[in-house]
Amino acid sequence: MSIIKYKQLSNFTEIAHFCTTRDGGVSVGNYASFNLSPYSGDDKDCCLSNQKKMSERLGIDLSLLILPYQTHGTEIREINESFLQLPTNERNRYLHGVDALFTNLPEVCIGITTADCVPLLFFDPNARAIAAVHAGWRGTCAGIAEKTVKTMIEKYNCLAENIRVAIGPSISAEVYEVGKDVVDNFDAAGFDLTKIISVRNKKLHLDLWKSNQLLLEKSGILKEHIEISGICTYSEHKRFFSARRLGICSGRILSGIMLK
Numbered sequence: 001m002s003i004i005k006y007k008q009l010s011n012f013t014e015i016a017h018f019c020t021t022r023d024g025g026v027s028v029g030n031y032a033s034f035n036l037s038p039y040s041g042d043d044k045d046c047c048l049s050n051q052k053k054m055s056e057r058l059g060i061d062l063s064l065l066i067l068p069y070q071t072h073g074t075e076i077r078e079i080n081e082s083f084l085q086l087p088t089n090e091r092n093r094y095l096h097g098v099d100a101l102f103t104n105l106p107e108v109c110i111g112i113t114t115a116d117c118v119p120l121l122f123f124d125p126n127a128r129a130i131a132a133v134h135a136g137w138r139g140t141c142a143g144i145a146e147k148t149v150k151t152m153i154e155k156y157n158c159l160a161e162n163i164r165v166a167i168g169p170s171i172s173a174e175v176y177e178v179g180k181d182v183v184d185n186f187d188a189a190g191f192d193l194t195k196i197i198s199v200r201n202k203k204l205h206l207d208l209w210k211s212n213q214l215l216l217e218k219s220g221i222l223k224e225h226i227e228i229s230g231i232c233t234y235s236e237h238k239r240f241f242s243a244r245r246l247g248i249c250s251g252r253i254l255s256g257i258m259l260k
Helices: 044-058 088-095 137-141 144-155 180-188 207-216
Strands: 015-020 076-078 099-101 107-114 118-125 129-135 164-166 196-200 202-207 226-228 255-259
Touching: 015 044, 015 118, 015 207, 076 144, 088 144, 107 118, 118 144, 118 207, 118 255, 129 137, 129 144, 129 196, 129 255, 137 144, 137 180, 137 207, 144 207, 164 207, 180 202, 207 226
Parallel strands: 076 099, 164 226
Antiparallel strands: 015 255, 099 129, 107 255, 118 129, 118 164, 196 202
């Protein structure tokens, strides 16, 4: 099992954070081997075995590993004491159709799963608040990163200039070809296309890393508080899951963060 950490977040001993890779699990086929998403179509026992291994390695209580059922939207949900008291079926209902989680509870690991989409981890050391965000092109275009910052400010009195953000492994602009319809959506949403769209071999390419960075800076996050991993899941598909390489029915890496 191998994991990735970020310099931007590693400076703070009061949190634990990580991003997994494909290595070290028991899943097979397109899920080989360290798939951590229970919603991807993998064998449930294999996924659970992988989650247990990760939890033991990282010191996480598996019952407090909270993952939403993502749908490429902008729904953001708080994980609070009331949520922890819910029965399993109500927890699942609460987490369905959710693409970002935030909390200020210690020992609760919130995470999201990805395979080319952009994972973002947020931490405000002053307010002691964290968030985990899944941003595909739809979520990015709809401003889920910006919405998360606003939510943290409203709920926990965070200050944007205190928030640190890590943008994890995901598909890079170099290989992310998109159609004109996607470009038109970003244009309509007010993005500066000259900063996020490029043309290679007469194909349109979208930079999701830059798109999210622009949203974060627009929200008041300082540029020096944003870290882009620069790791392309599509190009490094042997190390990371890539839906564009393997198809939708394939594994997912997990990006998680927890207050100690």
